[in-house]
Amino acid sequence: xxxxxxxxxxxxxxxxxxxxxxxxxxxxxxxxxxxxxxxxxxxxxxxxxxxxxxxxxxxxxxxxxxxxxxxxxxxxxxxxxxxxxxxxxxxxxxxxxxxxxxxxxxxxxxxxxxxxxxxxxxxxxxxxxxxxxxxxxxxxxxxxxxxxxxxxxxxxxxxxxxxxxxxxxxxxxxxxxxxxxxxxxxxxxxxxxxxxxxxxxxxxxxxxxxxxxxxxxxxxxxxxxxxxxxxxxxxxxxxxxxxxxxxxxxxxxxxxxxxxxxxxxxxxxxxxxxxxxxxxxxxxxxxxxxxxxxxxxxxxxxxxxxxxxxxxxxxxxxxxxxxxxxxxxxxxxxxxxxxxxxxxxxxxxxxxxxxxxxxxxxxxxxxxxxxxxxxxxxxxxxxxxxxxxxxxxxxxxxxxxxxxxxxxxxxxxxxxxxxxxxxxxxxxxxxxxxxxxxxxxxxxxxxxxxxxxxxxxxxxxxxxxxxxxxxxxxxxxxxxxxxxxxxxxxxxxxxxx
Ligand SMILES: [Cu+2]
Numbered sequence: 001x002x003x004x005x006x007x008x009x010x011x012x013x014x015x016x017x018x019x020x021x022x023x024x025x026x027x028x029x030x031x032x033x034x035x036x037x038x039x040x041x042x043x044x045x046x047x048x049x050x051x052x053x054x055x056x057x058x059x060x061x062x063x064x065x066x067x068x069x070x071x072x073x074x075x076x077x078x079x080x081x082x083x084x085x086x087x088x089x090x091x092x093x094x095x096x097x098x099x100x101x102x103x104x105x106x107x108x109x110x111x112x113x114x115x116x117x118x119x120x121x122x123x124x125x126x127x128x129x130x131x132x133x134x135x136x137x138x139x140x141x142x143x144x145x146x147x148x149x150x151x152x153x154x155x156x157x158x159x160x161x162x163x164x165x166x167x168x169x170x171x172x173x174x175x176x177x178x179x180x181x182x183x184x185x186x187x188x189x190x191x192x193x194x195x196x197x198x199x200x201x202x203x204x205x206x207x208x209x210x211x212x213x214x215x216x217x218x219x220x221x222x223x224x225x226x227x228x229x230x231x232x233x234x235x236x237x238x239x240x241x242x243x244x245x246x247x248x249x250x251x252x253x254x255x256x257x258x259x260x261x262x263x264x265x266x267x268x269x270x271x272x273x274x275x276x277x278x279x280x281x282x283x284x285x286x287x288x289x290x291x292x293x294x295x296x297x298x299x300x301x302x303x304x305x306x307x308x309x310x311x312x313x314x315x316x317x318x319x320x321x322x323x324x325x326x327x328x329x330x331x332x333x334x335x336x337x338x339x340x341x342x343x344x345x346x347x348x349x350x351x352x353x354x355x356x357x358x359x360x361x362x363x364x365x366x367x368x369x370x371x372x373x374x375x376x377x378x379x380x381x382x383x384x385x386x387x388x389x390x391x392x393x394x395x396x397x398x399x400x401x402x403x404x405x406x407x408x409x410x411x412x413x414x415x416x417x418x419x420x421x422x423x424x425x426x427x428x429x430x431x432x433x434x435x436x437x438x439x440x441x442x443x444x445x446x447x448x449x450x451x452x453x454x455x456x457x458x459x460x461x462x463x464x465x466x467x468x469x470x471x472x473x474x475x476x477x478x479x480x481x482x483x484x485x486x487x488x489x490x491x492x493x494x495x496x497x
Pocket of ligand 1: 173177190200
């Protein structure tokens with residue numbers, strides 16, 4: 001990520017940033033490790049060498065190695081940036097920007113960087129053949145190599161003069177060149193080895209850490225906005241040399257909240273706002289050297305809070321299954337991170353994580369719950385709600401092996417399967433009910449529920465009966481037949497047209 005691009009927004013609205021961030025187009029920051037499995041070194045070497053072998057001479061003529069000042073570090077940063085700019089012009093090269101770093105104190109050099117292809121003159125690889133045999137080139141335990149003065153942010157804090165720091169680092173850096181030898185030794189030839197670039201990318205990381213620790217003006221804090229449907233996210237590139245980031249929220253005119261979080265790479269400020277409002281946020285950043293800076297930005301949350309796609313009533317069959325464990329699977333609800341259950345029934349107390357909603361006291365199989373969805377995902381608008389009416393007690397939707405005992409058949413297995421027949425389906429003005437021959441002498445209760453779970457009719461049934469349904473509005477109905485003991489012997493979903 002190039003600093004200039006990602007800082008465009010903050011530079012557009014903050015007066016200080018022109019001085020803080022200058023107009024540099026140079027990457028500075030943490031880099032992937034050259035040993036990362038995500039890096040195809042053969043590919044990267046083949047991409048970079050044409051550029052590298054064309055830019056040897058300037059390393060010699062710049063005098064960069066003879067300064068004893070910060071110029072040594074800043075010059076090499078630019079030198080690497082040239083290669084990074086080149087990689088960005090090559091198809092697929094962008095995945096190697098930022099250019100990976102070889103931490104010589106932690107990692108042995110990958111073998112690919114000793115192959116002939118990794119040198120401008122393939123014959124130079126011969127010098128390193130011994131290293132190849134010893135596989136690999138490791139400096140991690142080499143007594144000549146000592147970067148201990150720079151291995152913590154606290155130590156970097158003690159080096160208050162940047163030129164002193166640079167000179168010290170340059171001296172230790174020289175020992176690596178000398179120890180490796182071959183073309184890596186002389187200033188005039190060292191860039192001819194691909195390993196040079198990875199090594200110097202790591203030196204640049206130390207320089208970056210120094211800058212962060214001392215909160216120097218060049219500090220390329222990477223702050224991005226990611227406006228997405230009412231949400232705003234700011235990313236500050238996390239650095240070990242930062243001790244804290246605190247977000248202040250002078251947000252106007254909304255009183256919406258701000259949520260801060262942190263993951264492996266970034267700090268986030270997620271602003272839960274509605275559409276069409278201006279918000280201002282500020283982050284105060286403190287380095288381990290106790291230097292602080294404040295960055296701020298004003299954003300127009302002009303994206304429209306999207307409608308949550310309408311979701312049909314939850315899969316009733318699924319609910320029947322999950323109701324046994326008092327849990328509902330909301331996996332078919334898009335982009336939902338949190339649920340809040342509201343219901344008139346005190347029996348329903350819900351909480352959720354992810355896509356599962358669990359009810360803590362579900363003592364009835366029949367209830368209507370309104371599930372309020374509070375989405376916090378980046379794909380959904382904030383504060384939007386969606387309600388579902390949840391039915392549990394419609395056994396027609398339950399599988400026959402419903403662990404609850406299904407229709408009550410488990411309690412009375414002698415009941416014939418087709419105890420009651422109800423027809424026609426779909427129906428219009430009349431619904432006929434017939435009791436199985438063996439049950440002609442029994443009295444049953446028939447209850448009809450609408451799609452909202454509201455009882456619309458109750459009647460008694462013996463033998464055969466017919467319901468006048470002419471006054472029913474069109475839609476789905478559930479007919480539940482219970483016996484004198486209150487056991488459900490039949491239920492069915494029907495459609496009025
Ligand atoms: Cu060097």
